[in-house]
Amino acid sequence: MNNQLDRNSDIPLYQQIEQIIKEKILKGEWPVGTKIPSQRKLASIFCVNRSTVTAAIDELTAEGLLEGKRGGGTKVTKYTWSGLASGPALDWTSYVRSGIHRPNSLTIQEINRQEVKKEIIRLGTGELSPELLPYRDMKTILRHAEAEKLTLGYEEPKGNRYTREVIKDRLEQKGVSVSPDSILIVSGALQALQLISIGLLKRKSAVLTERPSYLYSLHVFQSMEMKLCGIPADEKGLDPAVIPACKKQCGADLLYTIPTFHNPTGRQMTEERKKELIRISKQQCLPIIEDDAYGDLWIDGPPSPPLKAFDQDGNVLYVGTLSKTVSPGLRIGWVAGPEPVIERLADIKMQTDYGSSSLSQWAAAKWMESGLYEKNLARIRNKLKIRRDTALRCLEAHCEGIASWEKPSGGFYIWVTFHKPLQIHTLFEKALKKNILINPGTLYDQEARQSIRLSYSYASLSDLEKGIRTIAELARELM
Amino acid sequence: MNNQLDRNSDIPLYQQIEQIIKEKILKGEWPVGTKIPSQRKLASIFCVNRSTVTAAIDELTAEGLLEGKRGGGTKVTKYTWSGLASGPALDWTSYVRSGIHRPNSLTIQEINRQEVKKEIIRLGTGELSPELLPYRDMKTILRHAEAEKLTLGYEEPKGNRYTREVIKDRLEQKGVSVSPDSILIVSGALQALQLISIGLLKRKSAVLTERPSYLYSLHVFQSMEMKLCGIPADEKGLDPAVIPACKKQCGADLLYTIPTFHNPTGRQMTEERKKELIRISKQQCLPIIEDDAYGDLWIDGPPSPPLKAFDQDGNVLYVGTLSKTVSPGLRIGWVAGPEPVIERLADIKMQTDYGSSSLSQWAAAKWMESGLYEKNLARIRNKLKIRRDTALRCLEAHCEGIASWEKPSGGFYIWVTFHKPLQIHTLFEKALKKNILINPGTLYDQEARQSIRLSYSYASLSDLEKGIRTIAELARELM
Structure with a gap:
């Protein structure tokens, strides 16, 4: 939505934001009952001060398009221009909630949301780092x-x-x-x-x-x-x-x-x-x-x-x-x-x-x-070896005495278990505040409240070093 | 399996076939309980006389690997070399039958099986004919x-x-x-x-x-x-x-x-x-x-x-x-x-x-x-017009008085309804004997026992002509 703002316009930014949100509501993209993003999130989407967003939300609330719910964020109300005369509106929320397939766990949803951010160090991601992906070879294949x-x-x-x-x-x-x-x-x-x-x-x-x-x-x-x-x-x-x-x-x-x-x-x-x-x-x-x-x-x-x-x-x-x-x-x-x-x-x-x-x-x-597959594998194995060894070295340097782990002889992961109980979700949140994303062990076993899945496939070597050091510091504080 | 046969070998073909099937059974590709293809189908797969297949099946039955079921075809039995000593074998059949998702209808399964055959005229297929698919443009996109x-x-x-x-x-x-x-x-x-x-x-x-x-x-x-x-x-x-x-x-x-x-x-x-x-x-x-x-x-x-x-x-x-x-x-x-x-x-x-x-x-x-998309659309619209008009002309020439239909102004389909009751599944089977594949109306409405979905998008113009003529003749016989 950010690129819809015209920062050179005479129309104040809060009015432009009001207009953008109004259009989303009136076109039905945000139907009745939709919980709109938090003011903090909207401010970050539009790259404006939070007070600008607040002004826009206040206007829309006064117009009857939005309604603040105590503790429940801000929702699109039934009272829209088009909805005014025609009784109750279709309630998509109940559809979204009643589907057979379960939504992703909240932690995974949070991970999915955070990992797109450029500044985040992804210590839990189970995929090859973009720098390891074989763009050139794929191009060669397509060209031929x-x-x-x-x-x-x-x-x-x-x-x-x-x-x-x-x-x-x-x-x-x-x-x-x-x-x-x-x-x-x-x-x-x-x-x-x-x-x-x-x-x-x-x-x-x-x-x-x-x-x-x-x-x-x-x-x-x-x-x-x-x-x-x-x-x-x-x-x-x-x-x-x-x-x-x-x-x-x-x-x-x-x-x-x-x-x-x-x-x-x-x-x-x-x-x-x-x-x-x-x-x-x-x-x-x-x-x-x-x-x-x-x-x-x-x-x-x-x-x-x-x-x-x-x-x-x-x-x-x-x-x-x-x-x-x-x-x-x-x-x-x-x-x-x-x-x-x-x-x-x-x-x-x-x-x-x-x-x-x-x-x-x-x-x-x-x-x-x-x-090309075998050639690519040979390259990736070399890179993974360096990454794994770096991760192990960092663990030895920073986690000796507070956690244990095994040396994997392949794949992407090291399962790190802390020696003393700690609030794994607090560790997750504190790490996130420092722009480090970890996968708590509880994703893979409800009982694994002292473990994390560390992946050495994604983050750069320096980020691995920095990330592991920080996690170790945070864990020490929490134990 | 056909390309595993060595027609220059001294080993008789029936023994080679016996060996191929035996391997499939012993490797677990055809586990216990599997209904193997009919002798007619095997003969067609291996491109041999049916008697050759019969000889192979007889050998395997004598060895206790296969068992003929009255009316139920031939099945892989429990008595395999590896299974002999170890009690009952895993029964995949019950897994295949008990899954939540329904199998395709038998008619659609039959259509799927038949439509891969080269000689078949496909009057029901809801896709563009290979000759209409834009191979050259796709190649251009990939090359760049x-x-x-x-x-x-x-x-x-x-x-x-x-x-x-x-x-x-x-x-x-x-x-x-x-x-x-x-x-x-x-x-x-x-x-x-x-x-x-x-x-x-x-x-x-x-x-x-x-x-x-x-x-x-x-x-x-x-x-x-x-x-x-x-x-x-x-x-x-x-x-x-x-x-x-x-x-x-x-x-x-x-x-x-x-x-x-x-x-x-x-x-x-x-x-x-x-x-x-x-x-x-x-x-x-x-x-x-x-x-x-x-x-x-x-x-x-x-x-x-x-x-x-x-x-x-x-x-x-x-x-x-x-x-x-x-x-x-x-x-x-x-x-x-x-x-x-x-x-x-x-x-x-x-x-x-x-x-x-x-x-x-x-x-x-x-x-x-x-x-390229718009350019391609323009080309396809022209081709579809010719195909639709040909199909309508053929219907007028051969189905006048025995069926009714509407002229579509786009898409792939003409819904043809015969004026008198007929066994639509018999029509399907009789057409198939003449290498023509039609989609019976009952696929789209249980009650539509007098209708077929005619598609003008797939078959060539001459096949459309031949197919519609034949269907009309068969329908006349059945009504």
Whole structure:
């Protein structure tokens, strides 16, 4: 809205702001019942003093377009020019509140809002830093666009055939042998979970997962009335031995795991555990979703093969993605599993978005078959090593004695646990006041009130150093 | 699977086929309980005689890997090498059957299966013919990829800012005035409906829509336990006067309409009706989803402005897309509506697929701001005019006296209703035997047992001629 202000105009700024807000209300962009942004936020949007905003709001309130609610901010009232004569107005608020899918948690909403700010140091962000993203190579691929391999029409339900063949080849290199018919291309790994939640499970189903887990920070299963049941994990990954009891207790229908470079703990499941997990899955007739988003991002040496490589019975749905290695914006991931399951998921995908972008599918194939993917990986692994080592060095320098952590051998994350209780949300807020954004452990496990997920993939080296030092200072104060 | 056969090998083909199927079973791609393709289908997949397939299946059955079910086809049995010692195997079939989201209707599944065949004449397909898709222009856009406008990271929750500004400009040309903050970029119009279904409505909600309607062919609302209530329409579009009674009767929470070049009837709502619909929507506090997928595809002259242009209260969620005009594979559409609603839908989109492909969003902006979009539209309108006129001429030549239809002035469809009762599914099957694929009216309205949706956008002119002639002959036989 800021660029609608004319600072050279004779009309005072508060009147211009009044007019802009009035238009939003009268055009129905801010319908009746809408809580408008706070005065502080409006002042920051318009780059004006708060008193200017207050003057505009006062005018609009006097005109009967806005109404101040005690403690509830300012809302658009029913008394609008167009609404005056025609009785009650449509109440969108009740629609927004009553939808089936849960809103993101307030902490995640706050993180989403804050992380767009330029001055913020993002210590929790689970993505590659913009400086690590391969803009030049993507440009090269696009420049050589050969129209004959491009599809502009709808793709097959499982996704572009050629792209699936390229994915098949990559999986083979990891010891996972599947045919292209057993692969579904999806718009990122998260969509795979979304499709599984509405495609394979009943309402009230239960899903087992490591605790803490990335899965707790999503609402993908919970929005379909499903519950998550946490199972313990140690530095070798989740403990398969407890699965039979856990499964019985909560009636689990599925197990979700990130065996390699776990989110948020950074841990790696050992090969022995993987084999044991496969054995238990078979014995318990318990399907597994293996999320391998980080598997290619090893730092100290290649990890053992994915769970799927040990699965002879089709009990594992394997999920992969290019989001963490090439480009999150590409929105390309894949699921590999038994054909009837893949066909069911493909049918639902067609029914919800008619398939993933053919442009992205084409680019994904180009990345992988041209060799640029491997070249890019080698570069990123080097950079991640430097970043991880810097983060560890900073932790040793500033958090020795007040927190513990493990050294991850790949992926993006270090799970830092403070030795003494502290108000993790206060730490979050105090850090934010110093322009540092952290992901509290409670996002991944309600009980993890002394932990944070530290990501070394996003912030610059100097910001990592500065951020970790500041967090350590704040934590010391709070403990 | 076909390309796995080695026709020069000394190993007989049936043994090779046996081996291929065995691997699929032992690797878990066809898990226990999977119904394998019919012998006829396998013969066609492998390009061999059916007897060769039978020999392979017999071997596998003797080995205990397959089991023939009377009337139920052939299934993978529990008795596999790996399964022998370990009790019951995981039953994926029950997962596939118990998911929340409904499978596509059997007719649509059959259409999806058949339409990939080269020899099929597609008289029902709702997309542009490959020969109409702008491959050259897309190539030009990609070749000029300027890295600075490309995003490889995640986009903002509502989608790329610049793309939303370009969409805002286009909407303004249609008389729709919204700010970029009130626009959400989605992966095609269908995803907009999916997000609305899980984002704004309770379970058991009811949605009003024209009958027949495209919406009946989807399960997007029904899968969330919502019901559709049909309202009558005539050549001027749906009749707003009946809405109060319909709303009361079924307790409707939303109205979905395709006012311009309706799918499947091709009808155009008059401006008078649009204004009346807006008035009724306001009076009844009934939000409207306006699906404007076809609005740019006028043939005889521009249509009246969209409903959204008459909406002063933010009661209309406007849905647009590039799928019908540029490329379905691009998967780019948009929703424009009140900001709180758009924010809610954006939050859910982030939770289900983290946003649409940034590559596609970038290409979409390029299409619209470069002028290529308008140039392409002009070309397509000309082509559609020729196609529509050919279809009408063929209908007059072959269906005069046995069916009636209206002349559409834009879009893709002619709704053809036969004068006498006939078994529409028999017509579908008999046409399919002659390699012609039609969309029965019952997909869009259970009661429309004498109608078909004829699309002139996909088949070539000669196929349109041949197809319509054949359908007329078959219908005459059946009536």
